[in-house]
Amino acid sequence: MALPDQHDLLFIVGMHRSGTSALCAALQACGASFGDNLLAPMAGVNEEGFWEDAEVVALNEALLASVGSSWYAPGEKAVSGDWPVAAIERFAEQAAVVLQRGFGDGGVQVVKDPRFCLTLPLWLDVCATHGITPRVCTAFRPPLEVAQSLSRRDGFPLGYGLRLDLAYRQALASGLPSAELQVSYADLATAPVPVMQRLAESVPLVINHAALATAVRNDLRHHDSAGDTRGLLATAVIAPESLPDLEAEIETQYSSTTLLSELAVVFVARGSKLTELGEAHSGALAIIAERDAQIVEFDRRLLEAGAAHDLALETIALRDGQIMEFDRRLAAIGSEHSEALEVIARRDREIIEFDHRLTDIVARKDAQITQLEQHLEDIYKLPLIGPILRRLRSIHAQR
Numbered sequence: 001m002a003l004p005d006q007h008d009l010l011f012i013v014g015m016h017r018s019g020t021s022a023l024c025a026a027l028q029a030c031g032a033s034f035g036d037n038l039l040a041p042m043a044g045v046n047e048e049g050f051w052e053d054a055e056v057v058a059l060n061e062a063l064l065a066s067v068g069s070s071w072y073a074p075g076e077k078a079v080s081g082d083w084p085v086a087a088i089e090r091f092a093e094q095a096a097v098v099l100q101r102g103f104g105d106g107g108v109q110v111v112k113d114p115r116f117c118l119t120l121p122l123w124l125d126v127c128a129t130h131g132i133t134p135r136v137c138t139a140f141r142p143p144l145e146v147a148q149s150l151s152r153r154d155g156f157p158l159g160y161g162l163r164l165d166l167a168y169r170q171a172l173a174s175g176l177p178s179a180e181l182q183v184s185y186a187d188l189a190t191a192p193v194p195v196m197q198r199l200a201e202s203v204p205l206v207i208n209h210a211a212l213a214t215a216v217r218n219d220l221r222h223h224d225s226a227g228d229t230r231g232l233l234a235t236a237v238i239a240p241e242s243l244p245d246l247e248a249e250i251e252t253q254y255s256s257t258t259l260l261s262e263l264a265v266v267f268v269a270r271g272s273k274l275t276e277l278g279e280a281h282s283g284a285l286a287i288i289a290e291r292d293a294q295i296v297e298f299d300r301r302l303l304e305a306g307a308a309h310d311l312a313l314e315t316i317a318l319r320d321g322q323i324m325e326f327d328r329r330l331a332a333i334g335s336e337h338s339e340a341l342e343v344i345a346r347r348d349r350e351i352i353e354f355d356h357r358l359t360d361i362v363a364r365k366d367a368q369i370t371q372l373e374q375h376l377e378d379i380y381k382l383p384l385i386g387p388i389l390r391r392l393r394s395i396h397a398q399r
Helices: 020-029 054-066 076-080 085-101 116-129 143-154 158-173 185-190 192-200 209-215 240-253 256-380 385-398
Strands: 009-013 109-112 135-140 181-184
Touching: 009 020, 009 116, 020 109, 020 135, 020 185, 020 192, 020 209, 054 085, 054 116, 076 158, 085 116, 116 158, 135 185, 143 158, 158 240, 158 256, 181 185, 181 192, 185 192, 192 209, 256 385
Parallel strands: 009 109, 009 135, 135 181
Antiparallel strands: none
């Protein structure tokens, strides 16, 4: 895919827990696209999804790691943008590839990551190098609400969450372009349509009232400082020149000394939790060792069964050979039996023929005897010789 056209790439910037995900949900409801490489939603953290491109997050994490920082502990170099030259060169090459593939095919392609508060200038430099003129929209939320949300999600003490929000604001103050767009999370959560209509004046969005009604969920906003009177702590948009005042207000209400004590409590609790996890891990390892021993025993028994199986196969092969020999011999006997049956059949036919011939001979002889007897009777009836012959026959019979 070619590099995104001018004005159709939108960076969403804002501190963690400041409403950037809700803004992205509203943008998608209005036709924006985010690509198909997004981080998966996480229960209890961001049920509706992070809306963050995995490669973009990885590039930002690599930049932070190059100065020994992370999203939850940005060091001075990360806040001031003091990046190693080698890290910048690697980033520029890889970021160009990510920007070139784009973020979907919507009328507005959106890329969001709270880490942009720290790394946005480098992304804008890559865009400028490749002729892209993106827009930037920042989501703002009062520092106290951000800190409360971080405490709920990550267990950070309020003082730490407030100082983390301050660091992100300080880094963002010098990195935002002059023509940035701004969105208040409170306004978006309570009245998303007017907020998106204002954005549509600057980026090509299609306002969808029904989609916005389901995309932006005010029930996911668990902290509201609207009635809080603690000055800048309850203010969403704070001018860069007022950040020192915010820092002083944080120190006044959540002192560093108190923060250290709270962190100590957190560390002890985390230590106890780690101890529990360690014990559970040790138990798991013992179970794994037991299972390994069982597997070894199963393997041994399987080998024995395999040897018995091989022996059985050899016996079967031997029996198969014997059966084949029996089959061969039986086939030979069958052939001999067939030949014997043919001989017997032939002899039976000959005997029948002899019977027929003997019957014919007997019949002829009987006919001849009958004829002779008839002639003899006729002779016996002669006047002179008949009585003499009858007398002689009588005498012969008496002897």
